[in-house]
Amino acid sequence: SFELLEKFRDPELCRKLLDKMRGELTDELRFMEVCGTHTVAIFQSGLRSLLPEKIVHLSGPGCPVCVTHESEVNAFLDLAGNERVILATFGDLMRVPGEGRRNLKKAQADGARIKVVYSPFDTLKLAKENPDALVVFIGVGFETTAPTIAGTMKMARRQGIRNLRVLCFHKTVPTALDALLSDTAINLDGFILPGHVSAIIGTDPYDFIAEKYGKSAVVTGFEPLDILQSLNQMIEWRNTGEAHVANNYTRIVGEHGNPKAMEIMYEVFEPCDALWRGIGMIPGSGLEIRPEWEEFDAKKEFGIVITDGPALKGCKCGDILKGIKQPDECPLFGKACTPADPVGPCMVSTEGSCAAYYKYKLD
Numbered sequence: 001s002f003e004l005l006e007k008f009r010d011p012e013l014c015r016k017l018l019d020k021m022r023g024e025l026t027d028e029l030r031f032m033e034v035c036g037t038h039t040v041a042i043f044q045s046g047l048r049s050l051l052p053e054k055i056v057h058l059s060g061p062g063c064p065v066c067v068t069h070e071s072e073v074n075a076f077l078d079l080a081g082n083e084r085v086i087l088a089t090f091g092d093l094m095r096v097p098g099e100g101r102r103n104l105k106k107a108q109a110d111g112a113r114i115k116v117v118y119s120p121f122d123t124l125k126l127a128k129e130n131p132d133a134l135v136v137f138i139g140v141g142f143e144t145t146a147p148t149i150a151g152t153m154k155m156a157r158r159q160g161i162r163n164l165r166v167l168c169f170h171k172t173v174p175t176a177l178d179a180l181l182s183d184t185a186i187n188l189d190g191f192i193l194p195g196h197v198s199a200i201i202g203t204d205p206y207d208f209i210a211e212k213y214g215k216s217a218v219v220t221g222f223e224p225l226d227i228l229q230s231l232n233q234m235i236e237w238r239n240t241g242e243a244h245v246a247n248n249y250t251r252i253v254g255e256h257g258n259p260k261a262m263e264i265m266y267e268v269f270e271p272c273d274a275l276w277r278g279i280g281m282i283p284g285s286g287l288e289i290r291p292e293w294e295e296f297d298a299k300k301e302f303g304i305v306i307t308d309g310p311a312l313k314g315c316k317c318g319d320i321l322k323g324i325k326q327p328d329e330c331p332l333f334g335k336a337c338t339p340a341d342p343v344g345p346c347m348v349s350t351e352g353s354c355a356a357y358y359k360y361k362l363d
């Protein structure tokens with residue numbers, strides 16, 4: 001309820017937690033959040049400017065649009081030119097630039113059939129209304145969206161819909177964190193873990209963060225108090241030489257997540273290797289359509305193979321997603337690259353770090 005939410009925004013309590021933090025911080029604490037909603041929440045609430053200087057905030061690979069690899073973007077842009085196809089997508093992919101700064105919005109203006117949908121289930125109606133076309137849904141994002149898309153495919157099969165395909169570029173969060181932690185060039189002390197993804201997968205899949213790497217990670221809600229509490233907890237543990245994976249968002253996230261959603265997701269998808277923007281190939285970090293569901297597989301239908309290709313010229317999104325650079329360290333930031341004329345996906349998506357930086361720091 002609204003009242004409950006207000007409690008998590010209480011300025012007095014926030015001040016107390018900030019004071020506690022200042023008192024207990026000895027060294028720099030470099031924390032990464034792995035969820036676009038956290039990126040925005042930290043800026044929007046004003047927290048970013050209140051955090052002590054020794055707290056270094058990094059945005060990780062938590063924005064679904066931003067982690068979508070350049071080759072994946074080019075693949076769906078190529079598909080937009082296919083006359084048989086109606087592409088269905090969430091709105092945030094419309095302006096993501098591919099090779100030659102083309103994007104779906106421009107393709108649409110040039111006559112490609114592209115439909116923005118609000119839920120994957122909308123594609124069922126679209127497919128029924130256009131029996132002569134192949135409706136291809138672009139599936140990007142994490143464990144939050146994948147179960148809904150799996151549910152849509154199950155419903156399409158039940159309804160006998162034969163002209164729906166899914167271009168599956170889904171990725172899973174824990175595998176990416178493992179890849180980041182194993183990279184010695186990346187300097188991280190802990191993670192603020194995503195609320196929505198964790199509501200599906202629970203906390204078990206993150207246990208390796210403490211066990212294998214000796215770092216802490218806390219599943220966290222999106223209000224200022226949630227975030228401050230988690231940061232304080234990580235500072236405390238570091239001071240006592242401990243590392244834990246904890247759940248601070250118990251009002252939404254259960255230890256084992258949402259088993260039903262996981263079951264539906266893995267009934268339709270199976271793990272595969274996937275390319276992440278800036279990070280490259282991470283074994284087992286993607287989801288692909290199982291052979292039993294291949295009648296929906298757009299990659300099979302169109303012979304799409306994703307291979308590593310050149311990064312977007314000049315764009316540093318990759319380094320930002322890995323926590324190596326901050327947006328304002330990109331030479332294009334605020335100059336050649338702005339939300340009105342974005343060069344990279346981190347400036348396009350409202351959940352992208354460059355867009356958040358631009359909106360809340362340059363105002």
Ligand code: SF4
Nearest residue numbers: 316317330337344354
């Ligand atoms: Fe890429 Fe633009 Fe961000 Fe630079 S400012 S990293 S070009 S999105």
